[in-house]
Amino acid sequence: MPDPTRPTFDDVLRVPAPPGRAASGRPPRIEEVASRAGVSPITVSRVLRHPEMVNPETRGRILEVIEATGYASNPHARALRSGRSNVVVAFVSNILSQQFGMAVRGFAAALEPEGFEVLVGQTSYSYAKEVAMIQSLRGIRPAAVMFTGVIELEENRAALQELAIPVIETWAYPRDPIDMLVGFSNADAGAMAARRLAAAGHRRVAFIGRSGGRGALRRDGFRSTAQALGLEVIHEIGVGEITGLADGRAAFADLLARGGSIDALFCANDLLATGALIEARARGLVIPHDLALLGFGDNDVAAQITPGLTTITFDAPAIGRTAGELLLAHLAGAATEQHRMVELVLVERGSV
Amino acid sequence: MPDPTRPTFDDVLRVPAPPGRAASGRPPRIEEVASRAGVSPITVSRVLRHPEMVNPETRGRILEVIEATGYASNPHARALRSGRSNVVVAFVSNILSQQFGMAVRGFAAALEPEGFEVLVGQTSYSYAKEVAMIQSLRGIRPAAVMFTGVIELEENRAALQELAIPVIETWAYPRDPIDMLVGFSNADAGAMAARRLAAAGHRRVAFIGRSGGRGALRRDGFRSTAQALGLEVIHEIGVGEITGLADGRAAFADLLARGGSIDALFCANDLLATGALIEARARGLVIPHDLALLGFGDNDVAAQITPGLTTITFDAPAIGRTAGELLLAHLAGAATEQHRMVELVLVERGSV
DNA sequence: TTGTAGGCGTTATCAG
DNA sequence: CTGATAACGCCTACAA
Numbered sequence A, B: 001m002p003d004p005t006r007p008t009f010d011d012v013l014r015v016p017a018p019p020g021r022a023a024s025g026r027p028p029r030i031e032e033v034a035s036r037a038g039v040s041p042i043t044v045s046r047v048l049r050h051p052e053m054v055n056p057e058t059r060g061r062i063l064e065v066i067e068a069t070g071y072a073s074n075p076h077a078r079a080l081r082s083g084r085s086n087v088v089v090a091f092v093s094n095i096l097s098q099q100f101g102m103a104v105r106g107f108a109a110a111l112e113p114e115g116f117e118v119l120v121g122q123t124s125y126s127y128a129k130e131v132a133m134i135q136s137l138r139g140i141r142p143a144a145v146m147f148t149g150v151i152e153l154e155e156n157r158a159a160l161q162e163l164a165i166p167v168i169e170t171w172a173y174p175r176d177p178i179d180m181l182v183g184f185s186n187a188d189a190g191a192m193a194a195r196r197l198a199a200a201g202h203r204r205v206a207f208i209g210r211s212g213g214r215g216a217l218r219r220d221g222f223r224s225t226a227q228a229l230g231l232e233v234i235h236e237i238g239v240g241e242i243t244g245l246a247d248g249r250a251a252f253a254d255l256l257a258r259g260g261s262i263d264a265l266f267c268a269n270d271l272l273a274t275g276a277l278i279e280a281r282a283r284g285l286v287i288p289h290d291l292a293l294l295g296f297g298d299n300d301v302a303a304q305i306t307p308g309l310t311t312i313t314f315d316a317p318a319i320g321r322t323a324g325e326l327l328l329a330h331l332a333g334a335a336t337e338q339h340r341m342v343e344l345v346l347v348e349r350g351s352v
Numbered sequence C: 001t002t003g004t005a006g007g008c009g010t011t012a013t014c015a016g
Numbered sequence D: 001c002t003g004a005t006a007a008c009g010c011c012t013a014c015a016a
Helices: A030-037 A041-049 A056-069 A075-082 A098-114 A127-140 A154-163 A186-199 A213-228 A245-257 A270-282 A300-304 A316-331 B030-037 B041-049 B056-069 B075-082 B098-114 B127-140 B154-163 B186-199 B213-228 B245-257 B270-282 B300-304 B316-331
Strands: A087-092 A117-122 A144-147 A167-170 A180-183 A204-210 A232-239 A264-267 A292-296 A310-313 A339-341 A345-347 B087-092 B117-122 B144-147 B167-170 B180-183 B204-210 B232-239 B264-267 B292-296 B310-313 B339-341 B345-347
Touching (some): A030 A041, A030 A056, A041 A056, A075 B075, A075 B127, A087 A098, A087 A127, A098 A117, A098 A316, A144 A316, A154 A167, A167 A316, A180 A316, A186 A264, A186 A292, A186 A310, A204 A270, A213 A232, A232 A245, A245 A264, A245 A270, A245 B300, A270 A292, A270 A300, A270 A310, A300 B245, B030 B056, B087 B098, B098 B316, B127 B154, B144 B316, B154 B167, B167 B316, B180 B316, B186 B213, B186 B264, B186 B292, B186 B310, B204 B213, B204 B245, B204 B270, B213 B232, B232 B245, B245 B270, B264 B270, B270 B292, B270 B300
Parallel strands (some): A087 A117, A087 A144, A144 A167, A167 A180, A180 A339, A204 A232, A204 A264, A264 A292, A292 A310, B144 B167, B167 B180, B204 B264, B264 B292
Antiparallel strands (some): A310 A345, B310 B345
16 A cells, blocks of 8 residues: 555556657658659649649659658748648637537547648637737738637737638627638527527526627527517626636526526526526525526536536537538638528427 | 527627727738848847847837837747747647646646747547647647646657657656656555545445546556555446546446445546436435545536535646746756646545 | 749858 | 848749
């Protein structure tokens, strides 16, 4: 038994190297590949970028040398000379969000097989951060940029347009996107929520969500449709950045403290909704009997908790995948659609 | 009320540009800054990289021009000529993990103020993916690489060493790290778990965790200390990649199906533990009365669920922050420590 | 289909 | 302390 006062080394498994593949110290240059294959450097370059322009026989010989030497072109030199890189930057406003993470995964899965490198940046819902990151793009000259969100700051919209590269916005459906768009209507999500609660016979409802950005869009859609359907919106609680379930618990406690009986609650985010559900249960409320609870943006916990959280959601990995596919088509010069609306779906689990 | 069959545009808030700041089309080059300041390009370069080598008066003048033009050096040109870039790559094995995300945040927070750019790559617990990513580093020549984990494949260890840049491993405490290390002993974590369960008087215990990598290290530490303390390890359930709470539920169901009464369970991951807790509750088990449950690696849900999950954890953001700080000291040439062990802490919440 | 010439923007090196 | 020169590795433009 190890001594609890003295730390133990981890005996990490070491996986031996397979034979044959051995990397030399310095990466090979195009010049070396060319001389070994008996051609000029430009021909090697063409084999990699426009293989159809090279004689199949020559090409085969060059590819063999490339394979043997493990040659890969230097991305900095390539970017410097050509003015563009194979890097695609994906900005997420919160690296801890499950849905953003899944979207980025889908995006990378679509682009990496085509030779693009997807790098993730984080904007933290902060305009200042966003400005700095977009400035840094001027030098990197990525092949494209994707955001899990839309750009609100005019300054950044202009800066992105000046980069003259494809820009993909997501997660909303604005009237005037910068360039490409793969999103859904947050206003409609709020409206769907109101209709669902009305259909269940609820009349006195409340809302919890971020007071800015997409949270506000969902709130406005919820409020106007609720009113049109004759529901009474008793309370609207606005929160700041959402970091975990505790925010939902706190917001729900706040809601109860404001008094006024309600029979249904729409939370514009599943972390908030799940936190509210946990807090409600802790206070002895029975969901959905005492209070119906509807969330947005399916979250792992929402599905596993009891009762399961009924939620309005969409296919987050598909947003990323679709963004990647539209981008590939666009970069390949295809005159494809630039905007795609993603379907919202209602997942019934028992909390309404 | 919006027509449910016709989508609504989101009326996204637009934040107007503050006056004054206006980006030109093409980024300015060092040549332009130099001619405006009446010096040669190399002097401008020195102001940015070795300011102490330039006459303060000249330097002041150049800095004014830099400020006025918004000049920032082209990272590709800089990397091409100097052989290294200001990019630091952080690889995570799972972009959806909260703890990895927090570590990357801490890492970026330490490095970005010093002018480094932190980019996130994903290795998906896959050796093949890891090989490909490390190959791509040969061209990028980042200033350093950080992993949320340790490198097991000898091939990759060698490749990383040949890059001749600082390599930071984390999340474990191997005897022979490649270079820098900020980690904790997974074996000790398992041992701590066994001691905690023994202290609570449990005698028939079980384990659920990943069957490879760190999961196996925790399992081995748990098993050996449990045996030394006279506990009986009834079952050890191994799982593959963990994607959500459902994996914990399934593994727990599997555990129960194997029969044999147990009075305590250690899960080497809080998603597994929380999933197990949910499944246990769904089956009418009362935690900790019928079964004590101990987790590892504090997770948002673990803290909010009822009963709260008792867990062994560590300060994940601090791992990233410390890694960043050690790296900065190292790059600055300070002969600092290269290895730092992170403390494991037991968080009592009621499930044991 | 292949090759030649030259430069992308910066910094290492060496000279003053 | 500052400058001239050349080179990092590749690809665009043009020529053969």
